[in-house]
Amino acid sequence: MNLKGRDFLKLLDYTPEEIEYLVDLAARLKEKKKKGELVDVLKGKNVALIFEKTSTRTRCSFEVAAHDLGMGTTYLDPSGSQMGKKESMADTARVLGSMFEGIEYRGFEQEKVEELASYADVPVWNGLTNEFHPTQMLADLLTIKEHFGYIKGIRMVYMGDARYNTANSLMVMAAKMGMHLTLCSNKNYFPDPELVKTCREIASTTGASITLTEDAIEGTKDKDVVYTDIWVSMGEPDSAWVERITDMTPYKVTKDVMQRAGKDAIFMHCLPSYHDLKTEIGREKGEQFGFEDLEVTDEVFESENSVVFKEAENRMHTIKAVMAATLGAEF
Numbered sequence: 001m002n003l004k005g006r007d008f009l010k011l012l013d014y015t016p017e018e019i020e021y022l023v024d025l026a027a028r029l030k031e032k033k034k035k036g037e038l039v040d041v042l043k044g045k046n047v048a049l050i051f052e053k054t055s056t057r058t059r060c061s062f063e064v065a066a067h068d069l070g071m072g073t074t075y076l077d078p079s080g081s082q083m084g085k086k087e088s089m090a091d092t093a094r095v096l097g098s099m100f101e102g103i104e105y106r107g108f109e110q111e112k113v114e115e116l117a118s119y120a121d122v123p124v125w126n127g128l129t130n131e132f133h134p135t136q137m138l139a140d141l142l143t144i145k146e147h148f149g150y151i152k153g154i155r156m157v158y159m160g161d162a163r164y165n166t167a168n169s170l171m172v173m174a175a176k177m178g179m180h181l182t183l184c185s186n187k188n189y190f191p192d193p194e195l196v197k198t199c200r201e202i203a204s205t206t207g208a209s210i211t212l213t214e215d216a217i218e219g220t221k222d223k224d225v226v227y228t229d230i231w232v233s234m235g236e237p238d239s240a241w242v243e244r245i246t247d248m249t250p251y252k253v254t255k256d257v258m259q260r261a262g263k264d265a266i267f268m269h270c271l272p273s274y275h276d277l278k279t280e281i282g283r284e285k286g287e288q289f290g291f292e293d294l295e296v297t298d299e300v301f302e303s304e305n306s307v308v309f310k311e312a313e314n315r316m317h318t319i320k321a322v323m324a325a326t327l328g329a330e331f
Helices: 016-034 057-068 089-099 110-119 134-148 165-177 193-206 238-251 255-261 280-289 308-326
Strands: 046-051 072-076 102-106 124-128 155-159 180-184 209-213 225-228 266-269
Touching (some): 016 308, 134 165, 134 266, 155 165, 193 209, 225 255
Parallel strands (some): 102 124, 180 209, 225 266
16 A cells, blocks of 8 residues: 555545544554564655644644654644744645655634645645544544454444534544444534535445434444544633534433443543533633533543543554555654
8 A cells, every 4th residue: 555645634635544544544553563573664754734723732743653663743822833824734735745755734714734734745634624534533543453353334323513524524434434423413513515415425335324413322333442522622612612512412422321321432632621610711611601511421421431542542554554554654
């Protein structure tokens, strides 16, 4: 499988075979890291990490993965670049592409990372946009395969706001990989109909299925994986908190939800999570709006069924696989 020179912008751009190759490569690289085997085969190369949206897991995953491969990294936070202010995306792409062997972008509209890739002469990797989160999906696939031993045929339910990057990417992932995904939410929070149509067309060729439902009881029965995400993004106004708490509470992941899914079901979350009030924002909003948790109870988050921290670790291994494959590393 030769992916050298390819961008990694969304899973729609990759075949099921290519996605599975990246997951398997990540598993091999993870095994080597656990054994202490060096994989610094990209010495002398450097990558730029552009973060218009800050992140703990994505930044650490890219930096550790790059260092493990022998590469240097330059981190550009929202104040560390003139991109979009004094310099266009196209000009930034051409400048960075002349200095670095690869560029990561985490930010807002998908069109930004697409434009970056169209002007840069090096691989560009999507660390997250409003529409898609492909590196998270690879980590999820690796976690699922490690736990169950297979991917095709897995039954997954996503609970909560299904309009944005995580739910969008889960639909693409399920459709490509022959999985059965149920999006369980208020109908006002269903994903874009055009993307649903596209994913169902793909699903018809892979044996997958995409189901949308408001029924939290039926939607969670007999599932292998229960998945959720935060309801309110950082910086949204108080009105958004009131609206989401009202509309999303029926889709909170609780012990009852996990029991309906089945005793062997696992709980997944891309993090961070409001499963308790041990964060500054959690305490502030919890006191303001009268909650102790939001999208998932602490009981579920800390349970034996929860694989959220394995999932978080796997971000680094799968990101390493993406960089290694697209930069032509040989092991």
